[in-house]
Amino acid sequence: MSAIAFVGLGIMGGPMARHLVKAGHAVVGHNRSPGKAEALAADGGRAAGTVTEAVTGADVVALMLPDSPDVVDVCTRDGGVFDTAEPGTLVVDFSTIRPDVARDLAARAAERGLRMLDAPVSGGQAGAENAALSIMVGGEEADVAAARPLLDVVGSTVVHVGPSGAGQTVKAANQLIVAGNIALLAEAIEFLRAHGADLDAAARVLGGGLAGSKVLDQKAQKMLSGDYSPGFRIDLHHKDMGIVADSAREAGVVAPVAALVAQLVAATRAAGDGGLDHSALHRTVRRLNGESS
CATH class of the missing domain: 1.10.1040.10 (N-(1-d-carboxylethyl)-l-norvaline Dehydrogenase; domain 2)
Incomplete structure (x- = not known):
């Protein structure tokens, strides 16, 4: 079982994080609206007040954020994902962002010794709630293989579609x-x-x-x-x-x-x-x- 930081617990991220909790993983959630992290805690996860708190000690960092600037900010700000995660940590971005931004973030993550995948999802709220998402994954094959046990918890169709940015x-x-x-x-x-x-x-x-x-x-x-x-x-x-x-x-x-x-x-x-x-x-x-x- 993995220690997972899940940042972004909205319509999509909330159900996905709960599925990971039910699968036995230790999930620490953070959201700009604290109530959503508290809801995850009520379902067996743990709430974190900051990105730094959520990411500290995590084996995997999962992101589900609205847009490219949000992902860039959470990853690159002082005390963000890239500052806090230990080398070797797997960062899985489920958000839908620009392909060029995904490629740039993966390169910057690699400079920090991190492994980053772009793994946007399709299926909407129903797919998230039913763990029936289609997940298109871009990144290194070995990193996709490492992430697959987690991806299979939240998705019913998981396909590696190419290098970084290909998922987007x-x-x-x-x-x-x-x-x-x-x-x-x-x-x-x-x-x-x-x-x-x-x-x-x-x-x-x-x-x-x-x-x-x-x-x-x-x-x-x-x-x-x-x-x-x-x-x-x-x-x-x-x-x-x-x-x-x-x-x-x-x-x-x-x-x-x-x-x-x-x-x-x-x-x-x-x-x-x-x-x-x-x-x-x-x-x-x-x-x-x-x-x-």
Whole structure:
């Protein structure tokens, strides 16, 4: 069993940390909102008031933070992960950040004698709560092998996709595919509605054919019922589409559909829906069709 520092105990990180506790690991959690660390302590972990306290003595440091600047800050600040972790410590970043930032952090970690993996996840809140996340891992093969017993606790699909930064590149592609599917599902629902189709029946039959997808399975009913309570917020998907755009431009990749979907996500956020689930992109499609959202 490992001593694990888990920094970032939000919608995703909280359930992941609890699964590690249940698997028998000694987990020390830290979060900017102390109540979330205290909730982990109530479930058998331990709460730390600072990153330094959480990381001291840890074999593994796990991060689940909102954006690239947050990860850079937690890793590189005075008393942060890189200052505090002992040489040989494995740092696993589950956050979704820019691939170039992930590569830079891995190089800086190596200079400190640390081993760092970028291991972003897909599956949303339900995947985190059910330990059914898909985890795309970038880094050295030996480090991935060392982390796999922990990754297998929180994920059902764990794949080493290449060197440092590769996990974040695959996650960016994942977010593009998901956003595109959500946008098309929203348009399809409004198309069906305009023609008077039975929307529930249509969703069932579409799910059984080539149009079927996890997006359709998980998001159609949210759109039909108007329940946009977050599993994964528009604000975060907006950030991820920015990663797609920046990374595509850096590589010289032309991605016109990505640009259009990014604008739809941005419009949803600009309309005040940033705190809703990304299925709330449906609200933007409804507004474009002259409907109240």
